[in-house]
Amino acid sequence: MNNSALDRPTFEAIEAYVLDRMSTEERAAFEQRMAGDAGLRAEVELEQENIRAVELGGVSRMLKSIAAEEVASGKSTAQGNWKQYLKYAAVVAIILSGSLWLLRPSANERLFAEHFAADPGLPVTMSATHDHAFQDAMVSYKEGKYAEARNKWGPLLQAEPINDTLRYYVASASLADGDAAAAVPLFEGLAEEPISAFSDKSRWFLFLAYVKTGEVAKAKAISFDGDPTYAERVRAIKAEL
Amino acid sequence: MEGTATDIALQPAWASGLRRNDPSTLRALYAKHFPAIKQYVLQNSGTGSDAQDVFQEAMTVLWMSVKEGRLVPADDPGGFLYRVAKNKWLDVVRSAAHKHMKVVHDDRALDQRTDAPDDIEERIVRLRGVYDKLDDKCRAVLDRFYFERKDLATIAGEMGVEEESIRTIKYRCMMKLRAFRKSISGEENEAI
Numbered sequence: 001m002n003n004s005a006l007d008r009p010t011f012e013a014i015e016a017y018v019l020d021r022m023s024t025e026e027r028a029a030f031e032q033r034m035a036g037d038a039g040l041r042a043e044v045e046l047e048q049e050n051i052r053a054v055e056l057g058g059v060s061r062m063l064k065s066i067a068a069e070e071v072a073s074g075k076s077t078a079q080g081n082w083k084q085y086l087k088y089a090a091v092v093a094i095i096l097s098g099s100l101w102l103l104r105p106s107a108n109e110r111l112f113a114e115h116f117a118a119d120p121g122l123p124v125t126m127s128a129t130h131d132h133a134f135q136d137a138m139v140s141y142k143e144g145k146y147a148e149a150r151n152k153w154g155p156l157l158q159a160e161p162i163n164d165t166l167r168y169y170v171a172s173a174s175l176a177d178g179d180a181a182a183a184v185p186l187f188e189g190l191a192e193e194p195i196s197a198f199s200d201k202s203r204w205f206l207f208l209a210y211v212k213t214g215e216v217a218k219a220k221a222i223s224f225d226g227d228p229t230y231a232e233r234v235r236a237i238k239a240e241l
Numbered sequence: 242m243e244g245t246a247t248d249i250a251l252q253p254a255w256a257s258g259l260r261r262n263d264p265s266t267l268r269a270l271y272a273k274h275f276p277a278i279k280q281y282v283l284q285n286s287g288t289g290s291d292a293q294d295v296f297q298e299a300m301t302v303l304w305m306s307v308k309e310g311r312l313v314p315a316d317d318p319g320g321f322l323y324r325v326a327k328n329k330w331l332d333v334v335r336s337a338a339h340k341h342m343k344v345v346h347d348d349r350a351l352d353q354r355t356d357a358p359d360d361i362e363e364r365i366v367r368l369r370g371v372y373d374k375l376d377d378k379c380r381a382v383l384d385r386f387y388f389e390r391k392d393l394a395t396i397a398g399e400m401g402v403e404e405e406s407i408r409t410i411k412y413r414c415m416m417k418l419r420a421f422r423k424s425i426s427g428e429e430n431e432a433i
Contacts (some may be wrong), residue, residue: 006419008412014416019387050371052308055262057372057380058388059304062264063297066271071293120288124428152399183382226373229294 006043014040014047036137058106111240112212115233118146118176119201134166141169146177164190168198172205180209191222204230207237216241253316259307262388270300274319278326287330294335299326305361374421379414386411 016022017030034041121142137152150173157166173188187209190202203222207230210219220238224231258266275296282292299322306312312321375383385396386407393411397404 006416011412011415046419046422049368050415050422053368053371054380054383054387055308056301056305056365056368057375058262058384059301060269060297060369061384062262062267063271063300066268067293067297070271070275070287103374105357117290121291123286226370228369235251 014044018048108211108214116208119172146173151175164196164198180212184209256307259304274322282330295326295329298329382410
């Protein structure tokens with residue numbers, strides 16, 4: 001295998017071989033050629049690897065898409081009964097006031113609502129002295145009482161301002177409570193700390209917070225290249241911004 | 242090459258579907274086997290999202306194992322998926338971020354990685370690194386051609402360009418990957 005360019009006819013012949021698109025005669029001739037050409041064998045192996053890499057990318061994308069459908073169908077089943085009532089309520093509301101549309105959320109807020117799911121919280125205790133207080137706040141958080149959780153975690157964060165667990169959950173509670181502006185500075189700090197276990201999730205929530213607040217340029221500037229968890233979702237959202 | 246025609250003909254439908262990257266096969270496997278994994282993860286301090294993550298990883302290992310001829314396909318891949326996903330979740334639970342979680346069921350000693358060799362997982366990581374080198378335009382063309390197995394004319398129609406342009410883009414993108422791989426192997430050789 002040398003480092004010079006591979007000409008297109010050879011590339012396409014290898015491709016046809018790897019993808020099993022050769023006739024029996026062509027295949028036999030190609031294999032005979034390979035038998036006496038170590039460079040060609042190496043090129044076949046390399047192209048097979050690269051094709052497999054592309055296929056893997058496709059499989060990962062497809063699995064994420066199926067997972068998203070599964071989550072959506074779960075939500076729709078759970079909400080099935082409500083939907084019927086909501087339909088009636090919507091009709092009545094439209095009849096009562098044609099101006100309701102003015103109150104609709106912005107496109108970015110709708111995008112945020114579509115993709116945001118609050119961090120589920122930790123079923124853990126912290127080993128520090130604030131253990132009980134932290135856990136008490138976590139219970140509030142997991143019950144969806146985000147304002148209460150923020151109030152309880154606040155003094156702990158003041159005492160331990162560099163504790164990444166506290167910063168992350170105060171930010172998460174703020175964002176879930178609708179206060180993206182309070183969440184942004186905390187997530188910004190955490191996103192810049194790759195050593196933190198919360199770094200990747202913080203980058204994702206920071207991205208969503210920017211979407212919610214309409215700071216599109218900042219959202220678009222966050223790179224998720226190589227992030228196996230969020231890259232696909234972010235790409236889809238960025239396409240809608 | 243992915244195996245002889247005879248090998249493929251003797252495989253169960255789900256395995257031949259995976260070899261073809263068939264979306265309906267992926268969906269069917271997901272629908273059938275995800276609930277058991279989800280139940281396990283939820284019982285062991287995880288969330289639905291965690292379950293999705295480990296199941297997707299297990300599906301990827303299954304797909305790669307079939308593609309590489311590393312797995313003798315059984316009639317039902319449920320056991321394989323369950324063991325791989327469970328091991329992955331136990332790895333997560335034991336990681337630093339989750340060290341306080343309590344595991345209800347941990348019989349990994351019985352499983353001992355009989356199904357998913359480490360080199361398959363290393364290979365997945367390496368190939369993801371290669372794929373990450375592609376820009377969006379390359380991905381759009383190469384995904385359609387190599388993963389979805391669409392022909393050049395169909396891709397050209399979808400993207401609103403000439404067939405010859407797609408052929409050229411495909412060639413250039415694959416040459417970018419080739420150059421990337423060669424630069425890596427060059428660095429490795431120098432290190433040696």
